[in-house]
Amino acid sequence: MRRADLNDFSACIFEYFRRMQRSIEIMKSETTVGIPKGLLFSYYHIFAETLFDRLGFNVVISPDTNKDILEQGVKNCVDDACLPIKVFHGHVNWLKTRCDVILMPRFLSLEKGKKLCPMFCGLTEMVKNSITHLPSIIDTPVFSLRTKDMYIWSLKACGIFRQNRRDIDKAFSYALLRQKESSLGICDTGYPLRVALIGHAYIVHDAFVSMNVIRRLRAAGVGVVTAESVSENRISQESGRLFKPPFWYFAQAYFGAAVSLYRQGTVDGLIYLSSFSCGVDSVFAELIRLETEDLPFMVLKFDEHTGEAAVDTRIEAFADMLKRRVQYGHHFSAYGQRQPCGESVF
Numbered sequence: 001m002r003r004a005d006l007n008d009f010s011a012c013i014f015e016y017f018r019r020m021q022r023s024i025e026i027m028k029s030e031t032t033v034g035i036p037k038g039l040l041f042s043y044y045h046i047f048a049e050t051l052f053d054r055l056g057f058n059v060v061i062s063p064d065t066n067k068d069i070l071e072q073g074v075k076n077c078v079d080d081a082c083l084p085i086k087v088f089h090g091h092v093n094w095l096k097t098r099c100d101v102i103l104m105p106r107f108l109s110l111e112k113g114k115k116l117c118p119m120f121c122g123l124t125e126m127v128k129n130s131i132t133h134l135p136s137i138i139d140t141p142v143f144s145l146r147t148k149d150m151y152i153w154s155l156k157a158c159g160i161f162r163q164n165r166r167d168i169d170k171a172f173s174y175a176l177l178r179q180k181e182s183s184l185g186i187c188d189t190g191y192p193l194r195v196a197l198i199g200h201a202y203i204v205h206d207a208f209v210s211m212n213v214i215r216r217l218r219a220a221g222v223g224v225v226t227a228e229s230v231s232e233n234r235i236s237q238e239s240g241r242l243f244k245p246p247f248w249y250f251a252q253a254y255f256g257a258a259v260s261l262y263r264q265g266t267v268d269g270l271i272y273l274s275s276f277s278c279g280v281d282s283v284f285a286e287l288i289r290l291e292t293e294d295l296p297f298m299v300l301k302f303d304e305h306t307g308e309a310a311v312d313t314r315i316e317a318f319a320d321m322l323k324r325r326v327q328y329g330h331h332f333s334a335y336g337q338r339q340p341c342g343e344s345v346f
């Protein structure tokens with residue numbers, strides 16, 4: 001082949017790849033990735049949003065949970081699912097006409113050796129069989145939140161768009177840095193009383209699902225401390241006292257955090273937020289109560305029928321009880337002073 005022909009051939013190849021790269025850039029700029037604001041959203045959304053944004057995609061996030069999203073979730077989900085699963089369906093339903101692809105990581109675990117609720121594993125199938133006319137779904141499995149596993153997830157999740165490995169590496173590093181700068185933990189100061197607010201993040205930090213429990217407590221003069229503010233070392237230390245390590249990741253985390261806050265004496269009471277029909281919560285809420293038996297304890301269960309008036313009444317009564325214990329002394333039982341049978345309390 002003559003040199004001139006070789007130069008022409010090289011120029012054609014260069015132009016071909018240049019146009020291909022340009023078409024990919026156009027495709028990215030016109031592709032919108034949707035992220036549902038439900039379930040484990042608070043654990044990964046900063047990372048995911050930053051990752052896809054740095055790679056040139058449009059990112060849309062569903063709004064905060066509201067009445068319409070809940071109603072659509074209940075309508076488009078199986079009846080026996082828990083409230084957070086129904087809410088997640090509502091967020092997906094909101095996104096389906098507003099994006100080209102929905103990010104729905106298949107969370108198998110958040111930490112090696114500790115499993116999540118089975119509904120997380122089959123969430124994609126539940127959504128696909130319940131909601132019609134869905135766009136494409138990115139359901140790449142997540143095995144843990146360790147850097148190595150998140151990097152592998154990023155390569156697989158972004159690889160379907162034919163992303164350049166170098167671009168993914170740069171976007172991943174920046175997204176990981178942004179994620180590490182964030183924190184879910186709440187540790188209120190300046191309140192005369194504080195309670196440990198224990199429960200799944202998708203209940204505790206979702207104001208609509210939890211009926212604004214955090215705001216209601218603060219309005220009653222009670223500060224809030226959440227499980228995420230407790231160090232992993234203290235959680236492991238306390239959960240390690242159990243006869244057998246919990247199989248479920250969140251069960252270990254919430255038990256260890258609750259007991260740690262109790263032993264430190266930094267809270268005056270404990271409120272466990274749970275979803276109706278959650279089997280794991282029903283067991284570990286009782287274990288926490290037994291381990292913290294002289295600490296005022298209350299369980300609030302939520303479903304789609306929970307009313308604000310009921311939550312208001314219980315929060316007000318609990319806050320009033322905490323104030324009375326401070327006024328009259330902590331030597332009284334968390335459940336009131338025991339009275340002999342038949343003896344008048346007057």
